[in-house]
Amino acid sequence: MxxxxxxxxxxxxxxxxxxxxxxxxxxxxxxxxxxxxxxxxxxxxxxxxxxxxxxxxxxxxxxxxxxxxxxxxxxxxxxxxxxxxxxxxxxxxxxxxxxxxxxxxxxxxxxxxxxxxxxxxxxxxxxxxxxxxxxxxxxxxxxxxxxxxxxxxxxxxxxxxxxxxxxxxxxxxxxxxxxxxxxxxxxxxxxxEKGGILAHESATYAYNEANYIYFGKSNNAEAPQDLRYIKMNGRKIYEFALVNVPKAMKSCLEKSGKSIKDLKKIFIHQANEKMDDAIIKRFYNLHGLDVPEYVTPMTIQELGNSSVATVPTLLDLVINGEIENQELKDGDVMIFASVGAGMNINAVVYQY
CATH class of the missing domain: 3.40.47.10 (Thiolase/Chalcone synthase)
Incomplete structure (x- = not known):
């Protein structure tokens, strides 16, 4: 099954x-x-x-x-x-x-x-x-x-x-x-049918990292101080993600029994173009390889960071042929990967 x-x-x-x-x-x-x-x-x-x-x-x-x-x-x-x-x-x-x-x-x-x-x-x-x-x-x-x-x-x-x-x-x-x-x-x-979800990886890092993303008061001291907004420590998140997300992706791929050379697409959380590019580069470097062309579809340039919605939205757009130079074929192996508040990390290897 x-x-x-x-x-x-x-x-x-x-x-x-x-x-x-x-x-x-x-x-x-x-x-x-x-x-x-x-x-x-x-x-x-x-x-x-x-x-x-x-x-x-x-x-x-x-x-x-x-x-x-x-x-x-x-x-x-x-x-x-x-x-x-x-x-x-x-x-x-x-x-x-x-x-x-x-x-x-x-x-x-x-x-x-x-x-x-x-x-x-x-x-x-x-x-x-x-x-x-x-x-x-x-x-x-x-x-x-x-x-x-x-x-x-x-x-x-x-x-x-x-x-x-x-x-x-x-x-x-x-x-x-x-x-x-x-x-x-x-x-x-x-x-x-063959394929589908082949492996997953999931983790919560909360010992030192719990408050990298949090709810806090406005940066404007004159704003009402009892209201709270989404806040983040961008530098800490970047450093954390660059180390831990590629490792989770590598571990998940190994569990799936697939090779890095089998991988056709990476659907990564659209958090920040510079950070996402660095994560993908580090992931391929762990395998001694350069990043292939068109392996990582991106929407952050036009759609921004919509949190939990970025990966499923990106997947739907690619499936429906709405992103240039991006398509999925039967049997293609892909990874879904994300990082966010918690700090939480996860990955799924999926065969289309």
Whole structure:
């Protein structure tokens, strides 16, 4: 028995926010002091490091769960399954539904329950729950779903990653320019065909690393001090990811029984172009090889970092031929890999 993705779907928000839209922002350091230099220089440096030139924000009238529902509907349609036959709906997110101009997160009922409700699934044996695992949440949901199927507890699972980071960013923090919104989904099923999920790797580093990404007050000392926003220690994250993600990917590939030369694609969390490129280069260096051309599709330049949504969205776009010079063929071996708040790392080797 294999465990395969039989359908994917995604939702990419309509609002395009370009780097130029940040020219009028007032940026401050974490200690409240004014960020040095003019905004044009800050934005140019940001673009050189992250690769981001624009990002997507959801419409004011939408929430995270509604993006998840749209992506889920597309994945179900692509798979051709009856939603009533789903055994699990797993939704990865980090902040729940945060309505426009509201600072309170709404997570009751769960995002998965909301998705199930809007899909109008009557079957009570279809269990819905949420995963909070930082940016690697969708991949972790994939790992959990395949475990249910291997254990005989399920045959079909819907795994969704959805996030609206634009609702939890501090506009006075330069890092706010990284974040974006979106949703991606996949239907996972048991199959008699070869391939599917071949191996996985998952880890949490929390001894020294727990607070590399956290919820903190605004960098603007005059802003309300009881409000909290997503914050990160970029340098620490970069150093951590560069060491630990390639090792996890290498270990996962070894478990799968596949060779590095079998690998056709790497779907890595779209966190930061410079960091992602460095991770992939380090991974291939561990095998004494250079990075092949077109092995790593990227969307961060146009879509930004949408946390749990980046990997499933990227996968869906490639499957549907929407990224230039990127395609998947039957039998192709790929790796899904991510790093994020926790600090959490995971990887999956998958044969298409």
């Amino acid at each position: 294999s465990i395969k993705i039989t359908g994917t779907g995604s939702y990419i928000p309509n609002v395009i926010t370009k780097n130029a839209d940040f020219h009028q922002h007032e940026f401050y350091n974490i200690d409240g002091s004014t960020f040095p230099g003019d905004n044009e220089s800050t934005i140019q440096k940001f673009k050189a490091i992250t690769g981001i030139k624009e990002r997507r924000y959801l419409d004011d009238n939408l929430n995270t769960s509604e993006m998840a529902i749209i992506a889920a509907q597309k994945a179900i349609e692509a798979s051709g399954i009856d939603p009533e036959t789903l055994d699990y709906i797993i939704v990865a997110h980090n902040y729940g539904d945060v309505k426009f101009n509201c600072h309170q997160s709404d997570t009751v009922p769960s995002m998965a329950t909301r998705v199930k409700h809007h899909l109008r699934i009557k079957n009570p044996s279809c269990v819905g729950y949420d995963v909070l695992f930082g940016c690697p949440g969708w991949i972790e949901g994939l790992i959990q779903a395949q475990a249910f199927i291997r254990a005989g507890m399920a045959k079909k699972c819907l795994v969704i990653g959805a996030e609206a980071l634009s609702r939890v960013v501090d506009k006075h923090d330069r890092d706010s320019m990284i974040f974006s919104d979106g949703a991606g989904a996949a239907v996972l099923e048991s199959s008699e």
